[in-house]
Amino acid sequence: MNLNQVARRLAIGMAVALPMALTVSTSAQAQSFFRIGTGGTAGTYYPVGGMIANAVSIPGKLIATAQATNGSVANVNGVASGAMESGFSQSDVATWAQKGTGIYEGKPNIPDLRLIANLYPKPFTWWLKNLLASKAFLNSKASALL
Numbered sequence: 001m002n003l004n005q006v007a008r009r010l011a012i013g014m015a016v017a018l019p020m021a022l023t024v025s026t027s028a029q030a031q032s033f034f035r036i037g038t039g040g041t042a043g044t045y046y047p048v049g050g051m052i053a054n055a056v057s058i059p060g061k062l063i064a065t066a067q068a069t070n071g072s073v074a075n076v077n078g079v080a081s082g083a084m085e086s087g088f089s090q091s092d093v094a095t096w097a098q099k100g101t102g103i104y105e106g107k108p109n110i111p112d113l114r115l116i117a118n119l120y121p122k123p124f125t126w127w128l129k130n131l132l133a134s135k136a137f138l139n140s141k142a143s144a145l146l
Helices: 003-030 045-056 072-081 091-099 131-138 141-145
Strands: 032-037 062-067
Touching (some): 032 045, 032 072, 072 091
Parallel strands (some): 032 062
16 A cells, blocks of 8 residues: 555545534534522432433433522522522522512622422411410510411
């Protein structure tokens, strides 16, 4: 085999390999990631986030993952900063972030924060330490909230 034949084979090999390599790199670039901020790994929301991630993942196109976090505030902040694409949050925390009230008062609000889905209704339970506090509460204007 002379030098011209080696060069020709090398050129043919490159002509075949280069488009294949570009296809592989292009498909890797087309793959998207979708991070779901949940809560701690020992809680309820992390496994739920994992199930949602498995359900929405599309092999080769979209990889969704559950990401363990410190909960609602961390998730809202993570979505706002771009550290994750979505996250679970209590409705009050999300509302405060969107409007710049509550714990977000004095901080820039996040007006484009949007709800994807309500997982389930979450009733609020308020515990009082003793009977005296219970009577005082029930006799106050705050009891009208019940």
